[in-house]
Amino acid sequence: MTLQTGDEYRDDLGFGKMPDAVGNQCAIMVGGALTTALHGMANAGEETGAEKGNDLFSQEEQAGVESSALDDSLYEGITGEFDFDYDPDAPWPEDIIAPNNPKLNHLLQVPVLVCTIDHLMPFLQSQRASAAVLGFRMAGSDLIIDEIDSFSAEDLPALLKLAYVVGFNGRKLLLSSATLPPATARAFYRAYQTGFNRWRQLQGMESGPICCGWFSHHATHIKLASVADHAAFTKQHDRFIQALLHTLQQQPARRRLDTVLIPTSEGPAAVYQNVMESCRELHQQWADHDPETGVRYSIGCVRWSNVAHTRGFAQHWLNMPANLDGIQVKLICYHAKHLPLIRHHIEQTLNTLLKRKEGQQAHDHPTLRAHLENCRQQGKTHLLVIVSTSPISEVGRDHDYDWGIVEPNSYWSLIQMAGRIWRHRRHWEARQPNMRIMSQTMRDLNEQPMRFTKPGPESKHFKLSDRAETLAQIFDLESLQGSINARFTLQEPLIQAEKIKNQYIYPDMRQLEHGQLQRLLESTEQSKQAMSFIEGARPQMILTQRHSQRQYCPFRKDQNPNLLWFDWEDDGVWKYLGKGKKKVERINDKVHEQRNYPCLAQSYFAPDELSRDSLHEKWREQLARRGVTDSHTINALPLSIGDNFEQGKQLYYSDIIGWIFS
Known part of the structure; x- marks a missing residue:
């Protein structure tokens, strides 16, 4: 996703070569030599076995969150290995150069840097002095954080520290998300405001209002306001959300959830059979017509909560015939646990197959065309393509499916997956459901503790009430049948949590998702305040070793180096x-x-x-x-x-x- 964004900045927005051959205006930095090499070859039209395409995504963890293994040598030995030439009277940062390290030059010099968040976090976390070189970049840059709500709740305090540093340097901060929860917005404003007021003090200025902006693709809702404090920000943000939700209510529904749940009360084999039957029914409803062969086809996704069942569903139907009368079934198993070259081939295929922009049709794809011709030769009248996938498909995938089935996880997950249904066909209206949901999680089926976790919002400190037994008690299925959109995450419900020892228990999923964020980011208990990770009791030590330690500023603390x-x-x-x-x-x-x-x-x-x-x-x-x-x-x-x-x-x-x- 980082590489794709960088390409769009260069090609679509014009951040290519500077005039007079000065150099690049935009640099892209990700971890992983293979990812970068494959991406470069794809853009040059030299594919590694996949049909031609333009997109490639960086390696991600099972939950679908971006990750890059940063090369520590980038920050090693500021003295000795790097030779810095810095003229304090020259325009900054163009004249800071490290002759022996082109990667560091990219990090410091170019006007626009597109990178994974992991390239910036060592400035906050590393206890090595060499990581301080990132401070040069931070001090001279505005920061855009994309898909801010895709990070785990446990990572947010570290990102709040990043927002503080942006304000501390007097720079601007932009959060980009279609599903931004109010508690997250408020917490980032407070972190930024605190840092910005520190910067004002260093400039000999008094604290004052901060100019804030709210932006939407609905131009009438764009607003700027001078915000004096946290309460004023909350008021302005709520007004913006209310206006946006009013507009969403006036628009035709493009995704609807079927209230008839897919039974998941028996073993995995029975669940896979029930899911296949739902795939057949959705196909019959939403299949498209191929003008050359006369075959009706559809491409749908089944999103499981983890790789085990993503793989298990595909394996089941590779071992057993689907036996759907007149329907040829074709399966794609897409998740993070493929060897890199294989995963790249799958992604390149999906990128082109599921691109429905500017009149492009799936049946123009060479492989799908071959399958359609094969169906005609065999006397089949329908082709059903099923992508069995994990949460990797929820964020950063510019894919357009005909329909979708999900294992229940969270409102955020459901909305993100819904965003891949008819993604490019914006004029389409759903008069009938084009998404279905299973009646329970596979963890619940296997009687594992905490039904909605790994991935999901439940944890040892936050969980759903045992009284919420059915999916209708956990999710507002009737409302989701009317329309699936961002209203469930953009607007907070009234939170009614029950505290038992160190655990907060919520009656439904929406209260759990918002309540967890409120508790983690806005708790009034001093020892649990997110801001204590930012300033603590001694704000003069804000950027010292104490606050670089992971227990004070955790980020991706569960990384496994195997x-x-x-x-x-x-x-x-x-x-x-x-x-x-x-x-x-x-x-x-x-x-x-x-x-x-x-x-x-x-x-x-x-x-x-x-x-x-x-x-x-x-x-x-x-x-x-x-x-x-x-x-x-x-x-x-x-x-x-x-x-x-x-x-x-x-x-x-x-x-x-x-x-x-x-």
Whole structure:
């Protein structure tokens, strides 16, 4: 998503080369050499086995949140390794140069920097003096944080500290989101205001109002206001939201949720069967017509809450015929736990297949065209394409599906997934439901504690009441049937929480989501105030070592450094590097691979098309044409929490559906 945004800044907004060959106006920084290399080749029209496309997304964790493994060498040794030339009388920051480090020059010099948030957080968290070099960039830059509400609640205090630093430097801050909760907006205003007033003090100025703006694609709602304090900001923000919600109510509904729930009261196999039947019914309702073959087709998504069932659903229907009369089923299994080259191929395919802009049609895609022709030859009149996916599809994916099915998670998750239904067909109106939801979570089916967690808003401190037993008690299904839009996250309900010991219990999902944010960001208990992470009892120590420690400013604290990769250069060996280990393990004896399935014809991809070996060979050919011969170390992936060989776990792998530890 970061690379895609950078391309759009350069190509669509014109931040390309500066006049007179001064250099780039826009730099893009992400972690992961493979991601960047694949993206560059895709833009050059040199695909690694996928159909031609223009988009590539950076590696993400299972919950669909952006992440990059930052190269620590970027910040090592300010003295010695880097030679800084800085003329204090020259325009800043163009004349700060580090001759031996082009990456650092990009970070410091260009007017526009597009990067993952991980490139900025070391300034707040690292206890190494070299990370202070980021202060040069922060001091001279306004900051835009995209999809601010996609970060976990536990990460928000660290991001509030970032907002404080922006204000502390007298710069501007913009939060971008279609589903911004009020508590998040208020907390970021307060953090920024505190930092900005400190900056004013350093300039010899008195504290005063701050100019704030609210922006929407509805031009009539755009407003600017001089805001004196927290109460005034809250009042202005509420007015803006009320006006926006009034406009949303006047618009035709584009996504509706079916109140007839998909039964999930038996085992996984029965759930997969019920989901397939719902896919058939939604297909019959929303299928499009191919003018060349006469075949009716649709492309829908089934979003599961975790990779286990994303993979399990696909595996079930690769082992069993769907037996839908007259309907040919094709499956795509899309989640984060694929080898990088395979995931890239899947993403490039989806990027082009699900692009319905400017009159583009899915049936123009070469692979789908081949499947449609095959349906005609076999006498099939319908083609049903199902993308079994994880929360990776919820954020940053410019995909346009015909319909969707979701495992219940949260209002935020439901709204984000709904945003991928008819995303490019903005003139379409849903007079009937085009989304369905399962009757309970798979965690609940398996009788696991906390039904809506990992991912989801429930935790050891915040949970739903046991009295909320049915989905109709947890979600407002009747209202969702009328329309699925951002009103559930933009506007707070009246919170009625029950506190039992150290746990807050809420009667429904909407109160849980908003109540958790209020408690984490706006608690009146001094020890739990988010602002205590920002200034604490001694504001003069705001940027010292005390506030760089992770316990004071946590961010991505659950990262797991375990690494997994398939080493083609070592005779095709699976390798694993465990947390805290220095020795790489060869783990072929712990890997169980499946290549053949009884119903492999129900896969959208042919086996040789999604083969890691064939994709790797094509990758090497692309590298060779560019004069690069070393591709040995670029395929290692950081694993999700719980992905390890502890307690006798084994790795189960397939090129078609990815891997899982079990």
